[in-house]
Amino acid sequence: MQVLLVAFHILVFPGLLFEILMGILLLGTCNKLVARMQNRVGPPIIQPWYDFLKCCGKETIVPRAANRNIYLGIPYVGLGIILSTALFIPFAGMKLVFGQSDLIVILYLLTFVSVCMIIGAAASSSPWAGVGLSREMVAMISYELPFVFVILAVAREAGRGTEAGMTFSLADIVAYQQTNGSFFLHPALIPAWIAMLFVIPCEIGMHPFDVAEAETEICEGTLAEYSGKPLAAFKLTHCVKLFVMTSLFAAMFCGGINTGIPVLNVLIVILICFAVMFVSMALPHGACARFKTEQVFRFYWTFVSGIALVGLILVWCGF
Amino acid sequence: MFQNLIDKSMKKSPWLFHINAGSCNGCDIELVSVLTPRYDAERFGFHLTGTPRQADIVVVSGPITMQSRDRLIRTLAQVPEPKCVVSLGSCPRSGNVFKGSFAIDGPLEKYTHVDVSIGGCTPKPEAIVAGLAKAASILEEKRKAMRKGGIEAVRKMEAEAEKPDAETSGSTADAPAGEKAVKEAK
Numbered sequence: 001m002q003v004l005l006v007a008f009h010i011l012v013f014p015g016l017l018f019e020i021l022m023g024i025l026l027l028g029t030c031n032k033l034v035a036r037m038q039n040r041v042g043p044p045i046i047q048p049w050y051d052f053l054k055c056c057g058k059e060t061i062v063p064r065a066a067n068r069n070i071y072l073g074i075p076y077v078g079l080g081i082i083l084s085t086a087l088f089i090p091f092a093g094m095k096l097v098f099g100q101s102d103l104i105v106i107l108y109l110l111t112f113v114s115v116c117m118i119i120g121a122a123a124s125s126s127p128w129a130g131v132g133l134s135r136e137m138v139a140m141i142s143y144e145l146p147f148v149f150v151i152l153a154v155a156r157e158a159g160r161g162t163e164a165g166m167t168f169s170l171a172d173i174v175a176y177q178q179t180n181g182s183f184f185l186h187p188a189l190i191p192a193w194i195a196m197l198f199v200i201p202c203e204i205g206m207h208p209f210d211v212a213e214a215e216t217e218i219c220e221g222t223l224a225e226y227s228g229k230p231l232a233a234f235k236l237t238h239c240v241k242l243f244v245m246t247s248l249f250a251a252m253f254c255g256g257i258n259t260g261i262p263v264l265n266v267l268i269v270i271l272i273c274f275a276v277m278f279v280s281m282a283l284p285h286g287a288c289a290r291f292k293t294e295q296v297f298r299f300y301w302t303f304v305s306g307i308a309l310v311g312l313i314l315v316w317c318g319f
Numbered sequence: 320m321f322q323n324l325i326d327k328s329m330k331k332s333p334w335l336f337h338i339n340a341g342s343c344n345g346c347d348i349e350l351v352s353v354l355t356p357r358y359d360a361e362r363f364g365f366h367l368t369g370t371p372r373q374a375d376i377v378v379v380s381g382p383i384t385m386q387s388r389d390r391l392i393r394t395l396a397q398v399p400e401p402k403c404v405v406s407l408g409s410c411p412r413s414g415n416v417f418k419g420s421f422a423i424d425g426p427l428e429k430y431t432h433v434d435v436s437i438g439g440c441t442p443k444p445e446a447i448v449a450g451l452a453k454a455a456s457i458l459e460e461k462r463k464a465m466r467k468g469g470i471e472a473v474r475k476m477e478a479e480a481e482k483p484d485a486e487t488s489g490s491t492a493d494a495p496a497g498e499k500a501v502k503e504a505k
Contacts, residue, residue: 041362050364053328053451054375057462059399061372128370195477227372227399 006096014091016083022273024048026246029274030206030282037286039279048239052232061230065125067297074123075226075233078116081146082240085109089244090174090251092265101168103151106248110203113237114140117222120234124225132221135293136212141201142300146195149308153192154183155251174255182256189214193253197280198304200245202240202296204283208288209296242281246273322466329364329375329401332364333451336398340391340475341423342369346408349380350378359445365451371397376454381419382410382424395431400470403434403454403462407447413434417504432477 009015028045035042044050062068087096089104099105118136121129151168158176159167167173183189200208213221221232239251250272291299320355339347353360354367368374371394383391395404404427409415411427427433437450464472 035359035361039356040359042359043361043364047332047364050328050332051366053325054332056371057322057325057329058375058401063395100425136357207375212320220368220373223373231373273461 002217010087013014013097015087016092016238019086019240019243020270021144022237022247022270023075023236024052024247025242026242026273026277027239028275030242030285033278033282034207035285037282040154048086048235052235054237054241055232056229058138058228058231060230061225063225065124066225067123070119070123072230072243074116074120075230075237076186078113078120079237079240079255081116081232082113082237082244085113086240086244086247088170090170090255092257092262092269094173099169100172103155103168103173107147107151107172110241110244111140111144113241114151118232120222120226120230121222126225128219129222130223131218132212134213135214135218136222137298138293139202139205139209139211140296141259143199146300146304149305149312150192150196150199150252152314153189153308156312156315157183157186157189170251174251177256178258180256182254184253185254188274188314189311191250191307191314195304195308195311196249196253197276198307200249200276200280200301200304201284202300204241204281207285209284210290210294211296214290223269227266242277246276249276290300322472326459326466328383329462330455332366333403333455334366334368334373334457335376335378335451336368336371336394337380338387338391338394339441340379340381340387340411340427341384341450342386342408342410343406346380346410349441349444350380350407350447353441353444353447358448359447360451361449363448363455371395374398374402376403376451377407377456378407378451378484379411379427380429382414382423383422383430384423388430392430399430401458401465403458404431404463405431405450405454406436408437408442408449409440412438413438424463432481434477434480 005008011017015154024046027048028043032042032045037199039146058074062071085173085225087107088099088102088109089095118133121133121136139242154165154173155166155168160167160176160200162172167176178182184193193285201207205213211221218224223231226234257265257272259268337347337350338440352358356364365467371377377395377398381387381392406412406427412431414420414423414425417423434452436473437446439446442450459474461473464476468475
């Protein structure tokens, strides 16, 4: 019975099936919201699901100069990594993998997903993909710095009572918020969550920050040569990444929500995911044109890193 | 069941790739206007991709010039099956005002099978949307044929469509009234 329950958690809720469903709904809703902002009707909410299915049905072409095994294998590795990342994040208090410092593991796994994209692009031997992967690297460098600052601030605040003074365990962070209130309302952590809202779209590669996949400039960049099932895997990775980042935000800053009814908790966290998606992805997508690569870099290393650093100093000084 | 779902989603998520084979840019602007808030082809799932590898529908505009001919052939070869080719405007179909010029080597039928031909100089956005919707449903048919009989079945389907009395051949999307009249006469 215990085994069956664990299998249910991993495969259905809050595991694989739920992750994919939420990812598709989040991306579909984001596209719909952007369309409404631009006075368009917009695609159906499950459009990412149609796109995924259609890509599955297309012919897979491997360029002659490509490294065949890596080119075809790495999208599935990336999909596997992002699906397992979600298991580390407590969803409305439910958590599947426990660890001492899982926040650092999540940071590494999220980087690996981007690295998989870079390896896939490099293996495709296309010059467009080469430009795309160099841009992806710049984007990674841009958002990693403020992301680490945010994680340090949260870890310091949650680990106040502990011996080490810091905790990188998401379970402990959520437990701390259950007793002391959500970090979202904590005055010292307001700069941290504002910075996190800026980190999310760049981490996912959403529109104003999608320098690596600029379809009009560099032919989809990293995905230039991909078609068929590997492309479908990349598209699904993109969807699930949306869910991972929004639910990470919910766990890190809104972990204190507890109404006593599990179903209501889950619904509230789903709502938070959609709210984060609206503020951090749909609004900039609807309002901004795509940034240049150096603009992304400058924006993240001055403005966003500045906010995150202010948040870190506030927490470190004990406000 | 999964295969049936894929067949259905073919029609719902056709991605476009646009090749300009020496067009005067009139058709290109009209194609872009189809994606703007006024006509919003994205509500049918149309999405303009930047690479032929991800395209389902290839839209060709312009009277195939000598300079663009080889690039056109190479780009068309890069599109994965099943694919649809749409000729946009009068130029790829007949050469239009450039007919007889030393610089052009059309029509488009010389190089590939054309599934839908949208006539006009330039075609109205409504006609483009109708033509693209038709191409999307042809795409679904092609996928079904490809699943049953492989790529040969698709080629056979295309050869049948090219026969003069076939319904899909030569039908222009902006002349529904004429088509209807022909059907009634039959």
